[in-house]
Amino acid sequence: MTKAPDPRLPASQPAVELRGIVKTYGASQALRGADLVLHPGQIHGLVGQNGAGKSTIIRILAGIEQADPGSGLVQVFGEAVSHPSPEEMERRGIHFIHQDRLLVPTATVAEAIALGQEPKFGPFYNGRRATRQAEALIRRHFGLDIPGNRLIRDLSAAEQKIVQISRALASDARVLVLDEPTAALVRREVESLFSVLRNLRSRGLSILFISHYMDEIEEICDHVTVFHDGRHVASHPVASTSIPEIVTEMVNREVGELYPRRSHAPGAVVLKVEGLGRDGAFSDVGFELRAGEVLGISGLLGSGAKEILATLFGLAPADHGRVTLEGRPYAPGSVRAAVSRGVVLVPEDRRRQGVSVSHSIRENITLGNLGLLSRLGLVSRSSERSLAGRGIADLSIRTTGPDQKVAALSGGNQQKVVLSKWLSSGARVYLLDEPTVAVDVGAKVEIYTVLNRLASEGAAVIVLSSDLLELAGLCDRALIIHRGRIAGRFEGETLRPELMLAAASGATPHLPGPNMKGAA
Amino acid sequence: MTLAQTEITLPGPGPGRVRAWTATLSGGDVTRLVALATVALVFIGFAVTTRGFFTSWNILNVIEQSAIPGILALAMALVILTGGSDVQTGGIDLSLAANMGLSAAIFAVALRAGWGEPAALAATLGAGMLVGVVNGLAVVRLGILPLLATLAMSNIVGGLELVLTENTVIPATSPILNVLSAGSFLGLSSLTWVLILVSTLAAVILHASPPGLRLYATGGHPEAARAAGVSVGRLILGSYAVAGFTAAFAAILSVSRLSASSTGTGEMLLSILAAALLGTVFSRRGVPTVAGTLIAVLFIGFLSNGFQLKGLSSNWVSGVQGALILAVVAATALNRRKGG
Amino acid sequence: MSIALPRAGLIGERLAASALLIAFAGLFLFFALSAPAFLTAGNLKNILVNNVAILGVVAIGMTFVVKSGGIDLSTGVALDAAGFGFAFALTAAIAAPLAISLGLAAALVVGAVNVLLIARLRLNPFLATLALLFIGQSAQRLLTGGGSPIYLGNRSYADVLGAIGRSDLLGIPTPVIVLALVAALAFVILHRGRLGREISAIGAAPEAAHYSGISTTFVLARVWLIAALLSGIAGILLTATVRSYIPMSGNGYLLDAIGAAFIGTTLRRDGRPSVHGTLIGVLLLGVVRNGLLLIGWNFYWQQVGIGVLVFAVLALSYGLRREGRH
Structure with missing residues (x-):
């Protein structure tokens, strides 16, 4: 107890x-x-x-x-x-609440809390008492009713965090x-x-x-x-x-500027999105993106912002509307189709979707350029090596060499590997999903610099981020998505975090105070 | 100003292994209901259409025949649930059936050599457990993939069996074998009682004791279990040791049933594995359980029995088993896709 | 920033990577010294034809699958399918080239089922091919009236079978030539080719491969078709060598093929499967089987010996690598 x-x-x-x-x-x-x-x-x-x-x-x-x-x-x-x-x-x-929710996904809430100090009935595990204790504990400390027999894997991330903390409180x-x-x-x-x-x-x-x-x-x-x-x-x-x-x-x-300045000289329209919609996700999304522009997108979880990126990257087809890429219709049915048209994604789940951690930097960079590097189905090793060398030098990836495993790199350097994978591929549109998540401040600045450089070299960039400060600092314009629709377009003077937050939560603009909420 | 950390990913021991099964009535529940309904329908179907199927004699007979594969499948289930249910990297014991063959040979040879019953029993159970311990040490201490370690072990054990028996059947009799093969109590044969007792014991340990909880935690998320103070390595080692012991125990049952050691027991491996894997669909959590494993074993037993009674060639049996596995795997995968 | 590995770790890793080669060289030397008949041209040829060629072809197919992150329990089914198709066609008086094509086509049918289940429906390869293994057993029993072999002892087949199973080209038996060709082609595809990179990426990080614009479905489809085709080639070689189709004989290669492919992974420091590693694994198994026979171990002890050897190589390799990590 x-x-x-x-x-x-x-x-x-x-x-x-x-x-x-x-x-x-x-x-x-x-x-x-x-x-x-x-x-x-x-x-x-x-x-x-x-x-x-x-x-x-x-x-x-x-x-x-x-x-x-x-x-x-x-x-x-x-x-x-x-x-x-x-x-x-x-x-x-002293109890350590690990960053990963270290809980057995197939256990119940009660079992997860009791594990290691199980209540007993004689030599047996007293499941009923464990359930009662777990529920009481969570109710007392958190004011929540989480049934003790629910499976961990069916809980939300926050509920899992609560179970983790409850484990500590139980002892x-x-x-x-x-x-x-x-x-x-x-x-x-x-x-x-x-x-x-x-x-x-x-x-x-x-x-x-x-x-x-x-x-x-x-x-x-x-x-x-x-x-x-x-x-x-x-x-x-x-x-x-x-x-x-x-x-x-x-x-x-001194951090001179967290968000480096960039000259804003947009070129021709690269991507034109009109009335784009996917049933159950988002609808009536329209915008134009010019070469050299950085467009921000944000929205609460489930707003549909992420799904817009997914559709543009060919992960899920659109049901309505029309997209034009460099003057030609663009409706990718697969990731492959998107990549072949020069639309690439830097995914949020970097270690699973961005890089192959057990492969070297060289092999990862090659992965995005196999077409460029192969003749008759064979990969040219010398061009591969020089491409990797260029990528490392270009983005100043801190490494012992192109053959170092990506697993050994920091989050920021891994992200640079993902970016350099696409730099030589002739990509025209870069979609970035939470590009600076779990990246430390120093590396963040470097990634912003890369994005700015991409834009100044004529690429069109879309950044999805929950960090509105980041959007305001990095982007030329931003779209806020609320319930699947564009709830606001922000540019210049209006590109301010508090205004975007208001639009994202669907509220009339007001500035949220830091301590506005009581007990849940 | 952080707006939202998007996308909730559920923690899983490995990529793609555990996906969100959505809330309330999850995909797992649907699969479970469909699986149970299928079992019931097949049973009823045979009962209605096949003479001699739904008789107490036949049903008891099938249960008795399922005793040995059932006990082995429980051992396999133990290894899988402790080592994690990813078949490629998780717990698996491919030497289980071969181990039973070797243990049976040891028992029969020991009796033939004039050893006393206790000594022969001790040698058999000890040898079976030793095989399990070596498996466990290879997996836990050396970090060899269980699939590979137990595969190599099944070769060794199968070879030793051949060395011992020179690929012949060795007859064996002893008092305890007579009790096991001919005894009965309350109308149920000894083998049936053994199955009931072993299952009960397994159910109590796995589902109603702290060690059981820890075994499942070890299989579900070893790091989490370790963080909670569970000695993960010792439990995994233990699961292989107990599986080896169980194989030897099943060997004694098998010798009693046949009054001899038998060759070719290695062939049982795949259907034991199939039963343990099929069994997971009967559990809410998608993990091996005692009840699920027993249902799967009995289902396979009744299926081949029904075929036999219907006069269908036994050539069909393994094909139907294969189709069943496929159906279960496909249903689970499709469910997961819908849920995730 | 990387942290310098302690020296002992590096040595351990190097040793782990060379454990396989050391074991192979040591055993080769041991047999050469203890069995006079071992190191003769005739015996070495015998090893290659009877212990290495067919298993080698199957194991290379398995290497493709393992590299893509899967495992193929149905390799014997494809092998048997080819054997059955080939033998059946010959007995139906179909010309040899067509009979071979029919055999390979039968193997590719098994491969196509795997493509559907694994590449298209994304079922777990272990379970999908386990199911196919069961179904394949039933199918063969039903097709052969409970499992009776098709004998090709008839003189009219002798030429064809001899050409495939027994004949020499410049003193090299056909099966060995086939293995050499298969291995060379597989090496180029897997270690120099674009497809190899795609397979490797899918095996290590399927999602990252997908997000890099690689079509997982198409790559996996090719992997499973290649594996089935190679099993099919092995099936034709086997049928020609033993001059009969024996139902379910393909399963005899399953464990050795998996064993060889995984033994081969110990050759590389990163623990990835490779064609050359697999070949050394196959050679190791072949040499040991033959050597044990020559020093007078019977078939039963050979099996024990092979098992112990595989276990020891794995233990040495994994054990040393683990030391290196700490």
Whole structure:
């Protein structure tokens, strides 16, 4: 059973105190004297670029890895932990909520929560009690009624996150470590997760919140610690800082401009979409896209925005309307047809749909250019090699060479591999689906630069993104889709996040406050 | 300002393995109902049209005949549910049938050599379990794909059986074999009782005990199970060991039934595998279960029995089994496409 | 940024990749030293004809399938279909070239069913071909009245069968020439050709391949037709060599073909299937089978020996690779 943690703990005593932690892997130092201090009743943000040491310090906190012998101090509720291990840390109340929803898809909610500490009836598993306990636990902490016998795989992403947190609460968690908890959650779900976290904070739990999303840090966290290059570079109350300041600290230099400027000189109309519709997904979508233009598209989950991209890429045929590509009718019946007309997609699920992680950079780049590189069904190895070399140089992919496996690259560099796959293929229209998801700030800027270059070289670019700040910074124009229709067109002065958000939620324009929602 | 993280992807142990089955009445439920209806219809069809099918003697006979394949299929189900149900990379034991053959040979040879019954039993069960342990170590410690490790093992075990028997039938008798082959209680034969007891034991362990929960968790998402403190490796190793032990146990039943060791038991492998895989459609979660496996085994048993009674050539039986597998696989795949 | 691998890991990986070659060389040497008859031209030819050629052709077909991410349990069915079609046509006094074509066509029918089930309907290859294996058994029993062979002992077939099964070209037996041609062509397609890249991509990352504009259906269709065709060629070779069609004899090649293809994957550090790896796997199995016979092991012990060997190669390769990862 869960005991509410004692809220009367002195606020001065930290829940967790890591000081001067050093961690060495082989020749490289992942952490070089890092500090992290969490207090009870606090939601603490942890931010940093990939490779800054965030994940290493979390793994040390969770007991999965140990700091270098003799370095630093690990204290939990004032007690030094001499031999940290996952079991030891859990015993002391530290629970790690993994980014992937680490739950058995074929288990029920009750089983998922009970697993490892099953209620028993004699030697038997007491399923009924497990179900009762699970339902009570979720109701008490989250105010939700999730039946204990539902299968995990039938739950929404947010519900799964809730089950994950419930597991921790069922075993008396006092510190929750949430690694990118909002990835794959829709906005509404993010809000209910946040209200849950606030509720837990008010019960005195200490919550470490790791996120790439600065707006989430600003919205939910009391305090933020910034990591750069293996150590903390700043730690201050969220109220006394700002997003630009945090970002500057993260990259540890002045970010001149997150969104590089670009001269806007559109050419001829490349893509003309008229009255496009697909039954049950979207209808009456029309726009023109010129060479050299970057068009943004956004909408809530299920708005149909994603489906528009899918239709343009030949994944699902349109039922109505007409598309003209460079003056000729365009109605791709397959991805192959789309690609052969020079329409390419950079998909959101990069590791599954964008690249083959077990293949080399060279082989991945070749995959988009097989026609170009083959004669009589044979692939020319020399042209393949030079193409890969060009791609790596062109997009400054950070790698040991063209034969390195894509799996070994960072998210941003993987994304560059996807882009370079298409650069030589003569693509005319680039469709990008959430191009900067799980990409750190530094690499984001690089990807924006590539997109700008593509446009300036005459390509037509469509970017679908949920990050409205990104759309406003990157695009010339933006379409907001609501319930399958274009709910607003934004350009120049009107290309502003708050206006687009209003259109996306189908509301009359108003500015949403940061703390507008209560308990779910 | 983040508007929405789009597209919910369900976590799965591997790409494409688990897709959304939509809410409420999922594709899995439909498949399950259709599968059960098919079984019922085929049974009723035979009962109505075939003389001698729907008699207690015939039904008991089919159940008795299903005892050995049933117990082996349960062992296969255990390995699949613990190792994960992706047939190509998940748990599978292709040495199960060959192991039974070898164990039967060991038992018969030991008795022929004048060993006492307890010693012969111990040697048989020990050998069967040893085969399972080696399989398990190969999979868990060395990380060999179960498909490959147990394939190689089935060659070894099949060869050892041949070495031991020189491809002949070795007759065997002993008191316990007589009890097993001729005994009956409450009108049910010993073999039937053994099937009932083994199934009950399996059901209690798998579906009503903490270890069962952990076994399913291991198969469903090993990382999640590990994160919950489950000793994944030990359970997988255990599943192969128990499967090996079960094969030896089935071997003793088989020797009792035939009063001899028999050659060519390896041929049972595919229908055991088919039963274990077919069985998954009878479960809400699409995983192997005791009930589902038993239904599948009995279904296959009644099907061939019905054919026999109808005077149809037994040449049809494996074809119908194949068509059944195909139907189930196709239905599941189409369902998944609609649901996902 | 990549992290430098510890040296021991690299050595382990290299060793893992060469475990197969070391095992092969070691066993070859062992048999050459312990069985005087082993290292003779006649025996080596015998190995190639009887232990390597037919299995090699089947295993190369399996390599295509495994590389595309599948597995083919119906390879024996296609092999038998070709054997049956060929033998049946010959007994019906159909001319040899046409009889061969009929045999191959019969194998391609099996392939076409796989194309429908796996490439078109996207069923799991293991399960789809398992079903086909069952159906193939029934079909053969029904076609042959319960499983009786078709004997081609009649003198009138001797020329044709001799030409395929026994004759030499410059001292090289026909089946070996066929294997060499098949292997060369397969190597070019799989390791130098566009199709090979597409197959490899589909095997490793089907969605990424689709999103790169590759037609998964067409590529998989070619894979399964190639596999069936190769099984068919093997079926004709087998029928010609043993001068009869024996129902369900193709299944005897199934496990060895899968074994050879997967043993072959240990040859490469990335663990991908390859034509050359598969061939070495086939040679290994052939040499061991023959060598064990020559040093006086009977058929039963040979089976044990082969099993232990395959197990050992797998253990060595996977074990060392695993060491390398840690």
